[in-house]
Amino acid sequence: MRLALGLSALVVVLFIGSLISGYSQVPPWRALGALFADDGTPVTIVMREIRLPRALLAVMVGASLGLSGAALQGYLRNPLAEPGLIGVSGAAALGAVLAIQTGLSLSFALALPLAALGMAVLAVLLILALAGPRGASITLILAGIAISALASALTSLVLNLSPNPFAAADIVFWMMGSLADRSFAHVWLALPFMAIGWALLASVGRGLNALTLGEDAAQAMGINLRALRLRLILGTAACVGAxxxxxxxxxxxxxxxxxxxxxxxxxxxxxxxWASALGGAAMVLAADIAVRELLPDRDLKLGVLMALVGAPLFLHLIYKTRKEMA
Amino acid sequence: MLGSVRPSRALSTLAALVLTGAAAWGDAPRRVVSVNLCTDQLALALAAPGQLVSVSRLAHDPDSSAMADAARAYPTNGSGAEEVFLLNPDLVLAGTFTADATVQMLRGLGMQVELFAPARSLDDIPDRITRMGALLGREAQAEQMVASFRADLAELSRAPDTRPRAALYYVNSFTLGDQSLAGAILNAAGFDNIATEVGLDWGGALPLEQLVMLGPDVIVRGRDYPGQSRAEDNLTHPALRTLTETRVAGTLTDRDWICGTPQVLNAIRDMRDLRLSMQAAQ
Known part of the structure; x- marks a missing residue:
């Protein structure tokens, strides 16, 4: 309970922090005032159309990614399982790029998250098939490397074939991620899919608890493993895809x-x-504040900061699990 | 006294005669290949019939090249060393941003490669024209072109009554300042560039937030390229629609803005017409 309150407070503080950090130097109290009451100055536009959707997206994206990571790790009983590392994010990016480059997303806006979701489902299915129900580290990591490499190569290929001269520059965005200049259109596009994903993943908690005792014990406790698996796959894909x-x-x-x-x-x-959902929201909010405060005019990608923090930890985890891998 | 002329002076006089003679009649290059969009256009405008052999591939693209129609009479090249070498040119025209490996390779193969730096101001344009004229042995044509350019420019850039504040806003929130050709076009057409207000003399990133806060009188957007890219999202961000005091002008025609050729006069004319229509609307 104390943890829930603490994490929620952290998210609220960072959310406000995200709202008051930006390129233009506006005093925090004035910025927040302009958010609630239209003061007729451009500050209101900045707050309502640029900073608010950005902060909301940071919460939504962070919660989705934290939740998916926790669910995958619980299901595979392996701390190395993470949507980015095992190629689910990369596959989702490929789906999104395909939707944009084929022009599908222009005629039908939902095509963008749907395509990302579809590719994410494919990647999760592949991972689960390759890594097996126990999620042994070595097969999980190897399958993840293969899927990530294939997805990023195909993403680069599609973007390089585009007639648009700026499409190739988009490769960095799709590989590293950024929340710069996103609008409410993106919030509404992602929210329904994320909400479904959150609901699905929230429902696997009891099953994951039972799974810690092993599959047989879980089944004996009345857990339907196939239903659990289906909800996990769809939930993760919906969250990560959106x-x-x-x-x-x-x-x-x-x-x-x-x-x-x-x-x-x-x-x-x-x-x-739930703790990881809150924690993920806090982490992405913090990273998004950092990219704006560290290099305000460079559009530093979120993935750069995440990798700086995450890669050493990943190495540490591999070091810890090397006995299992040997 | 004839005998008092020293041999060395006689030699140097002779050398000077030969050199000027060469420039005037003789050795104008006969097979010229251009591998850069901007040198393409200068060469197209100045070369003698038959002198230009090939232009870069971009020269045929009507979105990028202001002289695409004229260029269609010429075969294109992909700007690679092998391709250019096989065309057997005696002069290769390239930009300073042409791949260095290509330039070094061609020079190593004994070609004369002349590099043109991109124009940064309107004053650069007569220099580029004059240099191209000298290289092609077409000095008279170049001189004429410079004269008409200067006259047209003076006519177009007469001092306006008021100077509206304008922002150049491109893909990925990029803007250009006064030290760039696009900034010079904007100034000549009677606008003040807001990039200067935020200290971007040459250009750089102008975050959407900053653009909204500066509230320029007009935002001139880069054009929409074919196909889709996420980098272009900033041009259609909803925040731009909510700026009531700002006119978001249609997309500028890139081809007149890119190269330091007399085509920039078209860009200046377009922008001047925009300014006049804004004043009329007030």
């Missing part, structure tokens, strides 16, 4: 956050789910 479609592939959120919070929730997978 997040990637609007913000690009942001890696390591689902790795770092569950790792930090696991000791605090007593290693219970069901508690880790």
């Amino acid at each position: 997040a990637t479609a609007v913000a690009g592939a942001i890696g390591f959120v689902g790795l770092v956050v569950p790792h930090l919070l696991r000791p605090l929730v007593g290693a219970r997978p069901s508690a880790l789910l």
